[in-house]
Amino acid sequence: MDALRGIAALLVVLFHFDRWALPNLTLWPFDALIGNGYIWVDFFFILSGFVMTHVYRSSFLGGRLGTGGYREFLAARLARIYPLHFATLMILVGLELVKLAVVMSGRAVENQPFTDRQSLEALATNLLLMHGWNLHDDVTWNPPSWSISAEWAVYLISPLVILALDKCGRAAGLLLAAACVACLYVMSLGRPLELDITYDLGVVRCLLGFMIGVVLHGLYRNGLPRRAYGDTALVLATAAGLLPMALDWPDALAIPGLAAIVLIAAGNTGAGASVLRSAPLAALGRLSYSVYLSHVVIMAVLLDGWKFLYRQPFGVGFTQGQSLTALVLMVCLTLACSWVLYRLVEVPGRRLMRGWLMRRGHLPSARSEGVSGYPRTEET
Template identity: 35%
Template structure:
């Protein structure tokens, strides 16, 4: 959903003889768009019931694209900030400002848009087949205030709301915020094992599998399907795994020949696991492997196609694609294309790609005129406050 690195330099461990990872790992940025598109297909397939598009595991498992983002966030944040922590140059306030500058402005814009379009729909008598954008208006006033407060403060994946409301996919942004707040805690907790990355990675995998199994026993549901209620917990093992995989990548590499073979194997394993309806945790582990292996391959000059400007740009705007796709998609399929008739699987795929293209265009505009300037303004304002405080302290 987000390019966590913000193009900041990252150092490597001087004691390691492994070729350093690139300062900016472009292939991981590009892969974000594919993950966002996978989530989009997961949602939009529901508009084409009783078709192969809806019934295929390739689309039914698309919600796990969110867990790809979670692993990737841990990996990239560790890439950027672990060297700063080692050098004792990590500024927690600056870190949080950059994170909030990255996720908050567009979250607010899409929240306001979703509320606004839902009110327009109520006024015009729109009929929805799947997701009623105005369902929140049927709640009691206290529940609406509670849900709105939770969304505004980014705690709506912490069990603070009665259900998914407003821009439904934004629950994952709340989960990301939870992980950002605890990032130094992750690093501190991992510190005894940071110099044993193989063991650390293995323990994170065990923790992910264990939490998934324990949640299944306790609730009868998969942790990897949690959203508003346990979304903040869902991100913990995957974000932690991303940090561990980065540390592994600092000290281990499969080399220029081994990494392409392993990456191809991970992609094949992901497709096979999806088609065979493997347990969700198996698919998430395949996704985590792709994160590690794509970074490893790029360090040796591979994945040149994903490092080209256009796919990288698509990755840059993937956060916008993710946040815009739900309200725009509901309006597109339920209102604008309501009389589509029975178009079948191929027709449904074509329509989804068409809506994806429109959302991508909107996302590029949003990225250029909302995300980038708002982030810059927040960072500049924060730096100004810090300078003022320093000046006041020295006076």
């Protein structure tokens, strides 16, 4: 699961770099596949529903949802997602302060500091993890973090969602998953990038993907024939997820394939599992959250710095070869910075926040099944 998350995060990175930073880059024959990379966010939502059900279902069913148990659950989730979100947000605030200093020195900048996407109002909603709740007219500050805000909204109701769907049989679960895909299709109609639904209906998009993940865990938990988890099935599921993207079909048609990848990979014990457990992919999985939240921050620093130094947008005058070289360097820089953020911010920040929440009584002093009813989930 970690490796899948890492691969999806890297594909989102390629989409953003290709779309926002390198206008002359051509990645034929993968242009459409990379250009539809925003669909991998739905993969995150499906995976989140699956993993949250796997980790917390037994505790929820065991009656751990009183006031204290619900508070513990939310505190654990907040400790997992908030420190890195806050850190990347503060880096972007620092960038705006640099712009402000430049303006005060008498030099012109293209976008005035603390305006538009980087307004102080948007900063407040970002700090509260509410910026993806249809409160703005666009994505703000760190654009990919809209999905973290949407996830937080779904976390608030996820115990009820998991309990409500727990008794779904196989037929009812599949029907519900199909209904979720149909809803995503309807939501995508009339949009230039179809399922690129973010600041407005992003919470609904997240909830639908999360529900698909919960249903998938029910199928996994109740058992499928062994051949359903085989390497051939995993290859077919991957093809079913990638083909609609590569052929520019309606985005919702990729969702069943992405869902199948999650389900089959969870039970696969063959070559697919060996590849996904390999050291490079395991490492990429550990860095996935840092990769996802840091890459646009890195891009913003690079693009603003380039424009300030050379008085023209980054990538506009690049040849195809230069654009491809820039892409490779930007990905390497993202991975390097993500490793630093993971080691210096994400992991210690998570532990510090958990300690603070323990001292305030929102988390118990020991996180074990026998003490709190919840398993240890620091890496989830």
